[in-house]
Amino acid sequence: MGDLPRLVATDLDGTLVRQDRSLSARTAGVLAQIAARGTVVVLVTGRPVRWLSQVYGQLHEPVPAVCANGAVVYDPEADQILRADPLAPELLAEVTRRLRAEVPGAVFAVEVEDGRELRHDAEWPVLWEAGDPSIRALATPEEVASVPAVKLLVRAGRRDPDVFVQVVAAALGGLAEATHSSHSGLIEISAAGVTKAAGLAWFCEQHGIEPADVVAFGDMPNDVPMLTWAGRAVAVANAHPAVREIADDVTLSNDEDGVAAYLEKLFDLP
Template sequence: MDSPPRLVATDLDGTLVRQDRAVSARTADVLAQITAEGTPVVLVTGRPVRWLAQVYDQLHAPLPAICANGAVVYDPDTDQVLRADPLAPDLLTEVARRLRAAVPDAVFAVEVDDGRRLRHDAGWPVRWDAADPTIRVFDSPDDLAALPAVKLLVRASERDPDAFLAIVSEALGDVAEATHSSYSGLAEISAAGVTKAAGLAWFCERHGIDPREVLAFGDMPNDVPMLTWAGRAVAVANAHPAVREIADDVTLSNDDDGVAAYLEKLFVSH
């Protein structure tokens, strides 16, 4: 990238957001300065739409977001989903059938209503968001495929995430996309062809921005398609080895405001 980027894309958890779920004042200030000077910043995350408020509350202004690993493009100014590419009910049925055969102890959850609601098996571990009214248990096992889902989540006890993803990917073949962004046995499944790269490409094409003009930050395997697609890929220091391997550059960790530090140097130097 020989000139300043025309667009900055960044992952959230593990990249922009610190381990305590905070966005630092430094980071918020840098993003506000960049956008005020005319360079759009897009949040590209595995999070559902309903989890964006936690980040927006810490920024000077909400930023456009590509959620659910590329399945949802969201405009916070109008609270509208501009594009959604969910798993259809028949595909959810087939994916669940394959995974139950390959992983008998698997439990499932689905992000429905463009990621505004979560439905899950009774055995699904609901943790810090247990009181969230948008989350509830399936009324019956058939509820898993009752509605299109922008993401299917599957867990099976505590497993090595890379090894578990390999099992899931082998079971699915080419019928759906599987990735992970977790340090436990959690796989994230999207419709075939749906990745962070695909969602960001749709957004950039809409705004006349070439991939070579995009600077992207990430930390986990679900970021690899986006980082490979972008003109410059930057890994944070705490990134998964698969991300560091394909990155063009490495910045400080998320807890050390690596994204902000990199952007400060880049934009100040120009």
């Protein structure tokens, strides 16, 4: 990438956002400066749409987002879903059937209504979202496959996520995509071919932007497809080894405003 990028794509949790879920004033200011210069900024995240307001409230202006690991492309100004690529109910039924057979104690949740609502098995651990009206327990295990879902989540207690994702992927046999972005053993499943790279590529195609014109930031295995696709891949210092291995550059950690520090140098910001 010889010239400045036309688009900056960044993951949120563990990359742009600090461990306390805050976005620093420095980071918000840098993103605003490069956007004012005409560079497109896109958030590319595993988060559902309903979790984006926490970040938008800390930015100077809302920016487009690729959510649910590429399954949803969202325009915050119009509050509009530009594209959605969900798992169909019949696919959900087969995926959950296979995983219940292969993984003892597996429990599931689904992101539905384009990621505006979550439905979960009765045994699913609901932590800080307890009491949120957009979160509802399923009446029966079969209801997990009753409507299309932009993401299926599976847990089976605390497990090594790098090991567990391989178990899940083997059970799926290419039927769907399995990845992870946490350290607790939570596995995220999307329709086959749906990744952060695919969602971002669709957005870039709509705007006439080539991969070579994109710089992307990430920290976890679900970022690897996007980082591989982008013209320049940057890992934060706290990134998973799989991300550091394929990155072109490494910046400071998320708690040290690594994305902002890198962009300040790249764009020669004051």
